[in-house]
Amino acid sequence: SSSSSSSSLHYPPPDVISFNTVLSACANAGDYEAARALLDRMNNGMFAFPASTNNDDGSGGQRQRQQQQHNGNDLIETRPNVVSYNTVISCATPDDAVSLIQQMRLTRRNREGVIVPNSITYVNAISQCRKASLSGEDPRSAFEIAMYLLDLARNEESNTIDLNNVFVYSASIWMAEAVGDYETAVQLLREMGGESSPPPNNVCYDGVISSLSQNGLHREAFYFYYEMQHLGLQASRKTYQRLVFAID
Secondary structure, three states: OOHHHHOOOOOOOOOOOHHHHHHHHHOOOOOOOHHHHHHHHHOOOOOOEEOOOEEOOOOOOOOEEEEEOOOOEEEEEEEEOOOHHHHOOOOOOHHHHHHHHHHHHHHHOOOOOOOOOOOHHHHHHHHHHHHHHOOOOOOHHHHHHHHHHHHHHHHOOOOOOOOOOOHHHHHHHHHHHHHHHHHHHHHHHHHHOOOOOOOOOOOHHHHHHHHHHOOHHHHHHHHHHHHHHHHOOOOOOOHHHHHHHHHO
């Protein structure tokens, strides 16, 4: 019968990708509390499955799992990975984002289950700072947290990815733009292109031009526009909108 055949079906247990999909749904809904609660449950080993199940996470690696004994049987715990943390950070407050990154950094003390922050970690966290500043939630405090996060990214030790990259810088420049700090925006742009930092892209220049424009510095804004053109970086609609704003 159909009922007996359905009862004999064996579905694989959810893997870390499945849990990350749920975390993503929570983040997209802006439900940080639900996302953090699920992340904490994963960290606490609340999801354990028989060790005989396939450990492949579908991405060419192994699931972030840890083996344990329960009633004499081997169980494998599904633990969060860097994507899990990055997803939760994408809907966190600035303070919560810092707390989560510190939690990731502390995993280096473990023998296994080490979760190293990557560039997306810091871009998400700095972007949340900008979002908080634009909503009026103590903009200066959000800016200071973002600059602290930039320093963490600069000093992060990673053998797999360069955290001192253009995306982290562009997020930081737009953070400065959000609080009207054109001096910091320009300073960050000028740091780029050296031996230890990436060359700027058009998003970085747009952030500087926007920051200068909102402060009424139209000559300076056009200076960076011409510099951008000289470097062969294509201007966007946002670039021209900010230049018009500067003239007005």
